Amino acid sequence: MIWDAIIVGGGAAGLFCAGIAGQLGKKVLVLDHASVLGEKIRISGGGRCNFTNLHSAPNHFLSLNPHFVKSPLARYSSQDFINLVKQYRIPFHEKHQGQLFCDESANDIIQMLFSECQQGGVQIQNPVTISAITRSQDVWELATSQGSQQTRHLVIATGGLPVPAIGATEYALDLARQFDIPVNPVRPALVPLSFTAGEFLQMSDLSGISIPVTISSGQKGKRYGTYQFEEDLLLTHKGLSGPAVLQASSYWMEGESIHINWLGKKDDAELFTSLDANTRSVDSLLADLLPQRFAKLIAEQFDMSQRNWAEISKKDRERLRNYLKHTEAKPAGTLGWKKAEVMLGGVDTKALDGKTMMSKQHPNLFFIGECVDVTGHLGGHNFQWAWSSAYVCAQALVN
Numbered sequence: 001m002i003w004d005a006i007i008v009g010g011g012a013a014g015l016f017c018a019g020i021a022g023q024l025g026k027k028v029l030v031l032d033h034a035s036v037l038g039e040k041i042r043i044s045g046g047g048r049c050n051f052t053n054l055h056s057a058p059n060h061f062l063s064l065n066p067h068f069v070k071s072p073l074a075r076y077s078s079q080d081f082i083n084l085v086k087q088y089r090i091p092f093h094e095k096h097q098g099q100l101f102c103d104e105s106a107n108d109i110i111q112m113l114f115s116e117c118q119q120g121g122v123q124i125q126n127p128v129t130i131s132a133i134t135r136s137q138d139v140w141e142l143a144t145s146q147g148s149q150q151t152r153h154l155v156i157a158t159g160g161l162p163v164p165a166i167g168a169t170e171y172a173l174d175l176a177r178q179f180d181i182p183v184n185p186v187r188p189a190l191v192p193l194s195f196t197a198g199e200f201l202q203m204s205d206l207s208g209i210s211i212p213v214t215i216s217s218g219q220k221g222k223r224y225g226t227y228q229f230e231e232d233l234l235l236t237h238k239g240l241s242g243p244a245v246l247q248a249s250s251y252w253m254e255g256e257s258i259h260i261n262w263l264g265k266k267d268d269a270e271l272f273t274s275l276d277a278n279t280r281s282v283d284s285l286l287a288d289l290l291p292q293r294f295a296k297l298i299a300e301q302f303d304m305s306q307r308n309w310a311e312i313s314k315k316d317r318e319r320l321r322n323y324l325k326h327t328e329a330k331p332a333g334t335l336g337w338k339k340a341e342v343m344l345g346g347v348d349t350k351a352l353d354g355k356t357m358m359s360k361q362h363p364n365l366f367f368i369g370e371c372v373d374v375t376g377h378l379g380g381h382n383f384q385w386a387w388s389s390a391y392v393c394a395q396a397l398v399n
Contacts, residue, residue, distance in 0.1 A: 001028075001150070002139060002149055002150045002151060002152060003027050003028065003029045003149065003150065003151040003152070004021070004026035004027045004028060004151070004152055004153060005018075005021055005026055005027075005028045005029070005031075005151055005152070005153040005154070005155060005397045006028075006029045006031060006140070006142060006149060006155070006159065006362055006398065007028065007030045007031070007155040007157055007158065008025035008031050008032075008130065008154070008155065008156050008158055008170075008171070009028070009030075009031075009032060009036040009155075009157035009158035009369070010030050010031075010032035010034070010038070010040075010124060010126060010141075010156060011037070011038065011040055011041065011158075011159050011369065011386075012040070012041055012113070012154070012368035012369065012383060012386040012387070013034075013035070013062070013159075013369030013370070013387075013389060014030060014157035014368075014369070014388075014389040014390070015030065015033070015038070015113040015114070015116070015117055015384040016116070016159075016387055016390040016394075017117065017155060017157060017368060017391070017393050017394045017397075018030050018111055018117050018120065018122045018124075018390070018394075019113060019115075019116030019117045019120050019122060019397075020116070020120070020391060020394035021118060021120065021122075021394040021398065022116075022119070022120020022121050022122040023119055023120040023398045024120075024394065024395075024398045025398070026120075026158040026168070026397055027121075027198055028120065028121075028122045028173040028299065029118075029122075029123045029124075029125065029143065029149060029151070030117070030122060030123070030124045030125070030126075031125050031126070031128050031130065032124075032125075032126040032127070032128070032147075032169045033126070033127050033128065033130075033141070033167065033169075034126060034127055034166075035126065035127045037110075037124070037126060038110040038113070039166040039167070040159065040163065040166060040168075041106050041109055041110050041113075041178055042106050042107065042110060042332075043106070043163070043166070044079040044106055044383070045101050045102075045106065045275060047105060047106055048101045048102045048104070048105065048106055049100050049101065049102050049105075049106030049108075049383075050095075050099050050100065050379060050380040050383065051081065051085065051092070051100055051101070051102065051109050051380060051383050052078040052081050052082065052100050052102065052147075052380045052381075052383055052384045052394065053078060053097075053098045053099055053379050053380035053381050053384060054072065054078060054082075054094065054096075054100065054388070055078075055097070055098040056077070056078040056096035056376075056381050056384040057073065057074060058070050059210055060253070060376055060377045060379075060381045061374055061375065061376050061377070061381065061385065062091070062189075062344065062374075062375045062376075062377075063373050063374045063375070064184055064223075064226050064348070064349075064373060064374070064385070065348075065349040065350050066339075066376065067354075068349040068352075068354045068356075069374055069385070069388075070212060071354045071355050071392070072354065072355070072385075072388040072389050072391070073384070073385075073388050075345050075388070075391065075392055075395075076387060076388040076391035076392065077387040077388075078100075078380075078384050079100050080221075080387075080391075081209065081384065081387045082100070082282070084112070084223075085112070087107075087195070088108075088115070090102060090108045090109070090111045090112065091103035091104060096379070098379065098380075099372060099379040099380050100380060108386060112286075114223060119380035120290065125144075125146055128144050128145050128146050128227065129144065129145045130142055130143065130144050130145075131143045131144065131179055131231065133147070133175065133178075134256075134399050135155070138152060138364070139151070139152060140152070140153075140364070140365070141386045142154075143343045146188060146268060148352055153364045153366065153397050154176055154364065154365050154366065155366040155367075155393060155397075156168055156171075156172045156176075156365075156366065156367045156368070156371060157172075157367075157368045157369045157371070157390070158171040158369060158371060159172070159343075159369060159370045160172075160186070160342060160343025160346065160370040160371060161186065161188075161260070161337050161340075161343050162188065162337050162340040162341060162342060162343055163180070163337070163338065163340075164174045164337055164338065165338070167336070167384060171209070172346070172347065172367060172371030173186070173346065173347065173371065176347045176351075176367065179359070179361070179362055179365065179372060180361065181347060181348070181351050181359055181362070181367075182347075182348040182350070182351050183346065183347055183348060184347075185343060185345050185379055186343050186344060186345035186346055186372045187334075187343075188249075188334050188335075188337050188339070188340030188343070188344070189250040189340060189341070189342050189343060189375050190246045190247070190249060190250060190340060190341035190342050190378055191246065191249045191335055191336070191339050191340035191341065192236060192238070192239060192240065192245060192249070192334065192335045192339055193239050193240050193245055193248075193249055193252065193331040193333070193334055193335075194238045194331060194332050194333050195238075195239040195240070195331055195332050196332040196336065202297075202301075203235050203238075203294075203297060203315055204235075204237050206235045206293055206294055206297060207235055207236050207237045207292050208234070208235065208236075209234070209235045209293060209294055210232045210233065210234050210235075210242060210263060210291075211232065211233050211234050211235075211264075211290065211291060212230070212231070212233075212264040213230075213231070213232070213233045213244050213260050213262055213263075213264050214228060214229070214230050214244075214260075214264050214265070215228070215229050215231070215233065215244040215248050215258060215259065215260055215261075215263055216228040216229075216248075216258075216259045216261075217248075217251060217256070217258070218257065218258070218259035218328065219257065219312045223251070224250075224251050225251075227247070227248060227251045229243075229244050230244075230264060230265060231243035231244035231247060232244060233260065235246055235294075238335065239331065239332075240331075241336075243379075243399055246378050247377060247378050249334055249399070250344055250375060250377070252331065254323075254333070254358040255330075256330070257328045257329060257330045258328075258329055258330075258331065259326065259327065259328055260327040260328075260329065261324070261325045261326065261327075262290060262324045262325070262327060263289055263290075263324050263325055266289050266324075268289060268324070272317055272318075272321045278308070278309040278332040279308050279309075279310060280308065280309055280363040281299075281305075281307065281308060281309070282299045282302075282304040282305065282306075282308075282309055282312065282320075283296050283299045283304075283305055283306065285300055285309055286298060289324075290309070294357050296325075298324070299318075302316070302319070302320050302323070304316070304320070309365075338358040340374070341378070341382075342370060342375055342382050343370055343371075343374045343375070345373050345375075346370070346371050346372050346373040346374075347367045347371055347372050347373060349372060349373050349374065352367060352372065355392060355396075356392060356393065356395075356396035357372075357389055357392055357393040357394060357396070358393075366393050366396070366397075368389040368390050368393045369385070369386045369389055369390065370382065370385075370386070372389065374389070
């Protein structure tokens with residue numbers, strides 16, 4: 001038997017692509033090395049799966065070829081996936097800036113994908129390992145631990161390197177290299193940043209405190225340009241985390257600084273520009289703008305703790321204000337693949353057709369999902385890329 005399509009990888013992109021192609025009349029086989037499929041979906045969003053974002057659009061994605069995402073996102077939008085979720089009567093809610101989560105469990109999305117595959121007559125084999133992939137004329141042959149399989153179309157949907165504990169591997173990247181398809185350098189993204197020295201290690205006693213901030217590049221980024229995010233920052237024992245830092249980490253490169261406005265969108269004009277004498281302590285006034293323990297630490301660092309605001313000179317007030325609005329810090333690195341949510345880089349999109357996800361060099365070889373050099377911002381955009389890239393690929397399998 002020669003399959004119409006074999007999809008290697010039973011995650012979000014692989015299962016979604018399989019279900020669509022199967023329902024369009026194709027004989028589809030999914031192969032995966034894991035004993036349990038959908039683990040990355042299951043642990044996402046705190047177990048509730050941030051499955052898309054209402055505002056998902058090309059400006060929420062990073063790629064060395066930024067125009068590549070436009071066609072897939074236009075052909076299968078977040079609203080299209082929302083309609084499917086509604087069709088399955090899965091309850092969900094908007095949490096923050098368009099982020100959509102399941103009300104109950106990420107398992108609702110996994111079961112929906114399995115149901116889509118079942119309706120399409122998709123066959124799934126797991127756990128199974130693939131020892132070799134070769135091509136003879138118009139047929140791909142896969143040597144697996146459960147025997148040889150042949151297919152006319154081969155889809156690689158094995159994801160990226162984050163969370164190795166659930167089986168993440170470089171399989172897609174290695175296969176691309178095997179067939180001389182270029183791969184852009186990869187690194188952890190949406191990941192906490194670590195520090196080896198400076199004020200953030202002194203703040204380790206404040207671990208767990210979350211602060212709404214504005215975080216920015218403060219310079220022209222070397223790879224993806226400038227950025228600015230208004231999100232929560234989380235102080236940790238090893239450095240900084242929270243949505244603001246995770247967003248910045250996708251842009252940050254070794255040697256670059258990040259810039260933090262600890263006051264975020266708060267109006268500090270009254271405090272810092274008023275010339276009226278104020279008998280309240282610096283600690284107390286800062287606590288109006290910042291978490292109390294953090295405010296106390298800042299006052300201590302500037303030798304202003306327990307001093308009245310009226311005692312502080314205009315020069316020192318300005319020095320404090322400048323720190324709070326323009327802190328510059330140089331991270332030592334990231335916390336690596338174990339803590340990363342996604343992979344930056346991957347199969348070079350210039351080697352793929354954006355309308356089909358097919359390799360330009362090798363007809364009927366496709367790459368979809370996270371293994372491709374397309375990385376979304378935090379908040380459901382990476383799942384939307386899985387759905388959109390899977391959709392356009394599935395349509396191409398029919399033609």
